[in-house]
Amino acid sequence: MKNYTVTLPNYSIGPNCYEEIGAVCTRFGKRAAVVGGATALEKAGPALRQGLADAGIEIADWFVYGSDATMAAVERIVTAPEVQAADMLFGVGGGRAIDTVKAAADMLGKPFFSCPTVASNCAPVSAISVIYREDGALDRYYFPKGCPTHCFINTSVILDSPEELFWAGIGDALSKGLETQLASRGKRLSHTPLMGVELGRICEAPLLTYGKAALEDFRAARLTDAFVEVVLDIIISTGIVSNLVTTADDYYYNSSLAHCFYNASMVLPKVHTHLHGEVVSFGNLVLLAADGRDEELERFIAFNRSIRLPITLADIDIVEHADIVRLVERASAMREWTCVPYEMTKEKFTAAILKADAAGRTYLARSSGE
Structure with missing residues (x-):
């Protein structure tokens, strides 16, 4: 038995949650x-600036991180003099922006506060940063010493985000249960x-129950219970799971074949036009096909098609x-290739991809004939 530390997310959620910055952040300093x-x-700026001002927190620097979660982008943040002089860092945006600032804050040893402007993944509360190469392919996983200090989920800002990111976030979140159960099967936990x-x-x-209604509410700009339930599932529920099933050295049950499919697909430039969760959602079908869970495969295909x-x-x-x-x-x-309870081979993975595709085409043919 050795010592270990687990950090779990703290969060504020609501259309005016930046008003909570003072209560949460001032004990960490006065410069951000x-x-x-x-x-x-641009979208979160007015409300966030007001929240910081009301909290009496000075903005030491405010800038765009770059365009992707690369080590070069992380280094630009780490070496910025104004960032080094700040007491705390705020990361604002989607998963790649937040992962970049999260890694930089960890390297600097500073408190980190995430402000997601989209609900597309659990990056705002997870203790992991996904780092990409300059060509868009996966580079590495960076493991901070803990999850973000606090997450501010402004639902009004998220409701003003691109619909396709929320849509893809549902596909990504659906992988969490599938992958953690498969990766941990047969292990003594x-x-x-x-x-x-x-x-x-x-x-x-919650995703299967509220997902379709949440998308309809999103399109109508309605801040409803269904919308909030799905936002919390995408960001918080999956993030808590991620932090509990992931360590840098001892165990990793956070991903399996669905993300293996996505990460590997990045070698194909034409797939880069598709969103992370969009491709992961097909990876979910590949996982179910590889695992021989045909009934669930049909259920997930039907849900995917419904949205x-x-x-x-x-x-x-x-x-x-x-390809x-x-x-x-x-x-x-x-790494995810080995996160299964049996030997995975190229032949098996190829067969699973083709099986998932065939099942999807069969569903389409059947639906068009009804």
Whole structure:
């Protein structure tokens, strides 16, 4: 038995949640550097500036992080003199912006506060940063010493975000229960990962129950219970699970074949036009096909189709067999390739991809005939 530390998310949510900045942040200092995406800083800017001003927190710096979560972008933040002089960092935007600032704050040893402007993944509360290479391919996972100090989920700002990011976020969140259960199957789980895997089971039902209604409410700019339930599921529920099932060294049950499919697909430039959660949602089908769970595969295909998430390879612009060969070759070298309770081979993964695609095409043919 050795010492270990687990950090879990603290968060404020609501249309005026930046009013809570004073109550949460002032004990950490009086100077903040705010870094995020260009559009995110524009959308959240007025309310966030007001929240900081009301809290008596000076803005030491305010700038755009870059355009992707790369180590170069992290280094630009770490070496900025105004950031180094700040007491705390705020990361504003989507997953890649927040992951970038999160990693920089950890390197600097400063408190980090996330302000998601979209609900597309659990980056705002997770203790992991996904870092990409300059060409868009996956580079590495960076593990901060803990999750963000606090997350401010302004639902009014998120309601003003691109609909497709919220839509893709549903697909990404649906992977959490599937992947944690598969990756941990057959393992002797100690307290913390066991708690995470069990909590992962509750990520699915709210999405399947409220997902379609939440999207309709989003389009109508209605701040409803269904919308908030899905936002909390995408950001908080999956983030808590991630923090409980992930360590840098001892165990990693956070991802499996769905994210293996997505990460490997980044070797195909044409897939870069599709969103992370969009591609992961097809990866969910690949996981179910590989695991022989045909009834669940049909259920997930039906749900995906109900909100127009991908159910065939063509939906994500993979139409050549050579593309599948490249994807599978890349997948076989990834960490997630081994996050299954049995040996994974290139032949098995290829068969699972083709099976998921065939099931999706069959569903389309059947639906068009009804």
